[in-house]
Amino acid sequence: MAVTGLSAASTTRPSTSAEAAPLATRPLRSPHHTASAVALVGGGSPPRPGEISLAHGGVLFLDETPEFPRAALEALREPLESGRITISRAAQRAEFPARFQLIAAMNPCPCGYLGSSLRPCRCSPDQVARYQGKLSGPLLDRIDLHVEVGALAADELVNSPPGESTQAVRGRVILARERAMARQASANQALEGQAIDAQCQLDAAAAKFLNTAATRLGWSGRGIHRCLKVARTIADLAGAATVQITHVAEAVQYRRALKTTG
Numbered sequence: 001m002a003v004t005g006l007s008a009a010s011t012t013r014p015s016t017s018a019e020a021a022p023l024a025t026r027p028l029r030s031p032h033h034t035a036s037a038v039a040l041v042g043g044g045s046p047p048r049p050g051e052i053s054l055a056h057g058g059v060l061f062l063d064e065t066p067e068f069p070r071a072a073l074e075a076l077r078e079p080l081e082s083g084r085i086t087i088s089r090a091a092q093r094a095e096f097p098a099r100f101q102l103i104a105a106m107n108p109c110p111c112g113y114l115g116s117s118l119r120p121c122r123c124s125p126d127q128v129a130r131y132q133g134k135l136s137g138p139l140l141d142r143i144d145l146h147v148e149v150g151a152l153a154a155d156e157l158v159n160s161p162p163g164e165s166t167q168a169v170r171g172r173v174i175l176a177r178e179r180a181m182a183r184q185a186s187a188n189q190a191l192e193g194q195a196i197d198a199q200c201q202l203d204a205a206a207a208k209f210l211n212t213a214a215t216r217l218g219w220s221g222r223g224i225h226r227c228l229k230v231a232r233t234i235a236d237l238a239g240a241a242t243v244q245i246t247h248v249a250e251a252v253q254y255r256r257a258l259k260t261t262g
Protein backbone atom coordinates (compact mmCIF):
# COMPACT_ATOMS: atom_id res chain seq x y z
CA MET A 1 0.00 0.00 0.00
CA ALA A 2 1.19 3.48 -0.71
CA VAL A 3 0.05 6.83 0.59
CA THR A 4 0.75 10.43 -0.32
CA GLY A 5 0.93 13.18 2.25
CA LEU A 6 0.49 13.07 5.97
CA SER A 7 -2.50 15.33 6.39
CA ALA A 8 -5.61 14.17 8.14
CA ALA A 9 -8.85 13.76 6.27
CA SER A 10 -12.20 12.66 7.57
CA THR A 11 -14.55 10.49 5.60
CA THR A 12 -17.86 11.34 4.03
CA ARG A 13 -20.94 10.13 5.80
CA PRO A 14 -24.59 10.96 5.43
CA SER A 15 -25.19 14.26 7.16
CA THR A 16 -28.24 15.36 9.05
CA SER A 17 -29.34 18.95 9.35
CA ALA A 18 -27.94 19.09 12.89
CA GLU A 19 -24.43 18.27 11.67
CA ALA A 20 -21.76 20.62 10.40
CA ALA A 21 -22.14 22.42 7.08
CA PRO A 22 -21.37 20.31 3.96
CA LEU A 23 -18.07 22.13 3.37
CA ALA A 24 -16.77 20.88 6.72
CA THR A 25 -16.92 17.29 5.46
CA ARG A 26 -14.08 16.13 3.25
CA PRO A 27 -15.00 13.84 0.38
CA LEU A 28 -13.83 10.24 0.13
CA ARG A 29 -14.01 8.75 -3.37
CA SER A 30 -13.16 5.13 -4.11
CA PRO A 31 -13.79 4.38 -7.80
CA HIS A 32 -13.72 0.74 -8.95
CA HIS A 33 -10.72 -0.41 -11.00
CA THR A 34 -12.94 -0.83 -14.06
CA ALA A 35 -13.35 2.99 -14.13
CA SER A 36 -12.19 4.53 -17.42
CA ALA A 37 -9.60 7.29 -17.65
CA VAL A 38 -12.43 9.75 -18.38
CA ALA A 39 -14.41 8.64 -15.30
CA LEU A 40 -11.28 8.95 -13.15
CA VAL A 41 -9.76 12.23 -14.30
CA GLY A 42 -12.58 13.86 -16.27
CA GLY A 43 -13.29 14.45 -19.94
CA GLY A 44 -16.04 14.15 -22.51
CA SER A 45 -17.76 16.83 -24.50
CA PRO A 46 -18.58 19.15 -22.92
CA PRO A 47 -15.75 18.36 -20.43
CA ARG A 48 -16.96 17.05 -17.09
CA PRO A 49 -15.02 16.58 -13.85
CA GLY A 50 -13.92 13.06 -12.88
CA GLU A 51 -13.41 11.27 -9.57
CA ILE A 52 -10.20 13.19 -8.84
CA SER A 53 -12.13 16.48 -8.86
CA LEU A 54 -14.99 15.03 -6.82
CA ALA A 55 -12.24 14.08 -4.30
CA HIS A 56 -10.90 17.67 -4.24
CA GLY A 57 -9.99 18.59 -0.66
CA GLY A 58 -10.38 14.97 0.45
CA VAL A 59 -9.21 11.45 -0.27
CA LEU A 60 -9.07 9.41 -3.47
CA PHE A 61 -8.73 5.73 -2.60
CA LEU A 62 -7.69 3.28 -5.31
CA ASP A 63 -7.91 -0.38 -4.34
CA GLU A 64 -6.14 -2.96 -6.57
CA THR A 65 -4.29 -0.05 -8.16
CA PRO A 66 -2.43 -2.07 -10.87
CA GLU A 67 -5.83 -3.21 -12.21
CA PHE A 68 -6.78 0.36 -13.26
CA PRO A 69 -6.25 1.22 -16.95
CA ARG A 70 -2.68 2.41 -17.48
CA ALA A 71 -3.93 5.62 -19.16
CA ALA A 72 -6.07 6.42 -16.11
CA LEU A 73 -3.13 5.97 -13.71
CA GLU A 74 -0.76 8.02 -15.86
CA ALA A 75 -3.32 10.84 -16.02
CA LEU A 76 -2.97 11.21 -12.23
CA ARG A 77 0.56 12.58 -12.64
CA GLU A 78 -0.41 16.15 -13.55
CA PRO A 79 -2.96 16.71 -10.76
CA LEU A 80 -0.70 15.03 -8.16
CA GLU A 81 1.85 17.73 -8.96
CA SER A 82 -0.35 20.80 -9.56
CA GLY A 83 -3.66 20.11 -7.78
CA ARG A 84 -5.50 20.84 -11.05
CA ILE A 85 -6.47 18.96 -14.17
CA THR A 86 -6.72 20.47 -17.64
CA ILE A 87 -8.96 18.70 -20.13
CA SER A 88 -8.72 19.57 -23.80
CA ARG A 89 -11.26 18.21 -26.25
CA ALA A 90 -11.27 19.58 -29.81
CA ALA A 91 -12.10 23.28 -29.44
CA GLN A 92 -12.96 23.02 -25.75
CA ARG A 93 -10.64 23.35 -22.83
CA ALA A 94 -11.60 23.10 -19.19
CA GLU A 95 -9.69 23.17 -15.94
CA PHE A 96 -10.99 21.56 -12.76
CA PRO A 97 -9.56 21.60 -9.23
CA ALA A 98 -8.12 18.23 -8.15
CA ARG A 99 -6.10 18.58 -4.94
CA PHE A 100 -6.69 15.22 -3.31
CA GLN A 101 -4.79 12.90 -1.02
CA LEU A 102 -4.11 9.69 -2.95
CA ILE A 103 -4.24 6.41 -1.08
CA ALA A 104 -3.37 3.55 -3.41
CA ALA A 105 -3.42 -0.09 -2.31
CA MET A 106 -1.94 -3.04 -4.17
CA ASN A 107 -0.76 -6.59 -3.64
CA PRO A 108 2.95 -7.33 -4.01
CA CYS A 109 2.23 -9.76 -6.88
CA PRO A 110 -0.79 -11.27 -8.68
CA CYS A 111 -1.23 -14.12 -6.14
CA GLY A 112 -0.68 -11.76 -3.20
CA TYR A 113 1.89 -13.82 -1.28
CA LEU A 114 5.25 -12.48 -2.44
CA GLY A 115 7.41 -12.06 0.69
CA SER A 116 4.78 -13.69 2.92
CA SER A 117 5.75 -16.12 5.66
CA LEU A 118 2.27 -17.68 5.59
CA ARG A 119 2.23 -19.15 2.10
CA PRO A 120 4.63 -19.38 -0.84
CA CYS A 121 4.17 -17.08 -3.84
CA ARG A 122 3.15 -18.94 -7.00
CA CYS A 123 4.08 -16.17 -9.46
CA SER A 124 6.97 -16.28 -11.90
CA PRO A 125 9.50 -13.38 -11.79
CA ASP A 126 8.02 -12.27 -15.13
CA GLN A 127 4.49 -12.13 -13.73
CA VAL A 128 5.68 -10.11 -10.73
CA ALA A 129 7.58 -7.68 -12.97
CA ARG A 130 4.60 -7.22 -15.30
CA TYR A 131 2.21 -6.65 -12.38
CA GLN A 132 4.42 -4.14 -10.57
CA GLY A 133 5.34 -2.50 -13.90
CA LYS A 134 1.74 -1.30 -14.30
CA LEU A 135 2.71 1.53 -11.95
CA SER A 136 5.20 3.67 -13.86
CA GLY A 137 8.32 5.17 -12.27
CA PRO A 138 7.04 8.75 -12.68
CA LEU A 139 3.77 7.84 -10.91
CA LEU A 140 5.58 6.08 -8.03
CA ASP A 141 7.85 9.12 -7.83
CA ARG A 142 4.80 11.19 -6.84
CA ILE A 143 3.79 8.85 -4.01
CA ASP A 144 5.54 9.92 -0.82
CA LEU A 145 4.90 7.09 1.62
CA HIS A 146 5.29 3.49 0.51
CA VAL A 147 4.17 1.30 3.39
CA GLU A 148 4.32 -2.47 3.30
CA VAL A 149 1.55 -4.10 5.32
CA GLY A 150 2.38 -7.75 5.90
CA ALA A 151 -0.37 -10.37 6.06
CA LEU A 152 -1.13 -11.53 9.59
CA ALA A 153 -1.96 -15.07 10.63
CA ALA A 154 -5.47 -15.40 12.10
CA ASP A 155 -4.28 -15.76 15.72
CA GLU A 156 -2.02 -12.70 15.42
CA LEU A 157 -4.98 -10.70 14.14
CA VAL A 158 -7.23 -11.79 17.00
CA ASN A 159 -4.70 -11.63 19.83
CA SER A 160 -2.85 -8.44 18.96
CA PRO A 161 -3.32 -5.60 21.46
CA PRO A 162 -5.31 -2.58 20.24
CA GLY A 163 -3.18 0.11 18.61
CA GLU A 164 -3.16 3.81 19.36
CA SER A 165 -6.59 5.39 19.03
CA THR A 166 -7.52 7.45 15.96
CA GLN A 167 -8.28 10.33 18.31
CA ALA A 168 -4.72 10.33 19.68
CA VAL A 169 -3.17 10.19 16.21
CA ARG A 170 -5.49 12.97 15.04
CA GLY A 171 -4.34 15.17 17.91
CA ARG A 172 -0.69 14.64 16.92
CA VAL A 173 -1.37 15.41 13.26
CA ILE A 174 -3.22 18.63 14.14
CA LEU A 175 -0.30 19.77 16.33
CA ALA A 176 2.24 19.02 13.57
CA ARG A 177 0.17 20.90 11.02
CA GLU A 178 -0.15 23.89 13.37
CA ARG A 179 3.65 23.96 13.74
CA ALA A 180 4.06 24.06 9.94
CA MET A 181 1.44 26.79 9.54
CA ALA A 182 3.01 28.91 12.30
CA ARG A 183 6.47 28.58 10.72
CA GLN A 184 5.73 29.10 7.02
CA ALA A 185 1.98 29.80 6.62
CA SER A 186 1.51 26.66 4.54
CA ALA A 187 1.43 22.90 4.94
CA ASN A 188 4.75 21.15 4.28
CA GLN A 189 3.45 19.36 1.19
CA ALA A 190 2.55 22.74 -0.38
CA LEU A 191 6.13 24.08 -0.15
CA GLU A 192 7.70 24.74 -3.55
CA GLY A 193 11.08 25.74 -4.98
CA GLN A 194 13.34 27.75 -2.69
CA ALA A 195 10.82 27.57 0.16
CA ILE A 196 11.63 23.85 0.44
CA ASP A 197 15.34 24.57 0.97
CA ALA A 198 14.56 27.40 3.37
CA GLN A 199 12.16 25.42 5.58
CA CYS A 200 13.77 21.98 5.36
CA GLN A 201 17.38 22.90 6.13
CA LEU A 202 19.53 19.92 7.05
CA ASP A 203 22.64 19.79 9.16
CA ALA A 204 25.80 18.37 7.55
CA ALA A 205 25.20 14.77 8.68
CA ALA A 206 21.57 14.72 7.51
CA ALA A 207 22.46 16.29 4.15
CA LYS A 208 25.20 13.71 3.57
CA PHE A 209 22.80 10.90 4.43
CA LEU A 210 20.18 12.19 1.98
CA ASN A 211 22.72 12.71 -0.82
CA THR A 212 24.05 9.19 -0.41
CA ALA A 213 20.55 7.65 -0.39
CA ALA A 214 19.38 9.69 -3.39
CA THR A 215 22.46 8.73 -5.43
CA ARG A 216 22.28 5.07 -4.51
CA LEU A 217 18.53 4.85 -5.26
CA GLY A 218 18.72 7.00 -8.40
CA TRP A 219 16.17 9.57 -7.25
CA SER A 220 14.97 12.48 -9.40
CA GLY A 221 15.12 16.06 -8.15
CA ARG A 222 11.39 15.74 -7.50
CA GLY A 223 11.97 12.65 -5.37
CA ILE A 224 14.57 14.47 -3.25
CA HIS A 225 12.29 17.49 -2.72
CA ARG A 226 9.35 15.28 -1.80
CA CYS A 227 11.52 13.34 0.65
CA LEU A 228 12.65 16.61 2.26
CA LYS A 229 9.05 17.67 2.80
CA VAL A 230 8.20 14.32 4.38
CA ALA A 231 11.28 14.65 6.65
CA ARG A 232 10.08 18.14 7.67
CA THR A 233 6.68 16.66 8.56
CA ILE A 234 8.27 13.85 10.59
CA ALA A 235 10.29 16.48 12.46
CA ASP A 236 7.08 18.45 13.10
CA LEU A 237 5.35 15.31 14.40
CA ALA A 238 8.29 14.87 16.79
CA GLY A 239 8.11 18.54 17.83
CA ALA A 240 11.66 19.15 16.55
CA ALA A 241 12.62 22.64 15.36
CA THR A 242 15.22 21.39 12.88
CA VAL A 243 15.25 18.42 10.50
CA GLN A 244 17.74 15.89 11.83
CA ILE A 245 19.30 12.76 10.38
CA THR A 246 16.76 10.49 12.13
CA HIS A 247 13.88 12.32 10.42
CA VAL A 248 15.60 12.08 7.03
CA ALA A 249 16.35 8.39 7.56
CA GLU A 250 12.68 7.69 8.29
CA ALA A 251 11.56 9.68 5.23
CA VAL A 252 14.05 7.79 3.02
CA GLN A 253 12.71 4.41 4.04
CA TYR A 254 9.15 5.43 3.05
CA ARG A 255 10.34 6.04 -0.52
CA ARG A 256 11.68 2.66 -1.34
CA ALA A 257 11.42 0.42 -4.36
CA LEU A 258 8.84 -2.34 -4.52
CA LYS A 259 10.01 -5.76 -3.40
CA THR A 260 10.68 -7.91 -6.46
CA THR A 261 11.73 -11.23 -4.91
CA GLY A 262 10.43 -13.31 -2.05
Ligand SMILES: [Zn+2]
Pocket residue numbers: 109110111112113114121122123
Ligand atom coordinates in the same frame (compact mmCIF):
# COMPACT_ATOMS: atom_id res chain seq x y z
ZN1 LIG B 1 2.72 -14.21 -6.09
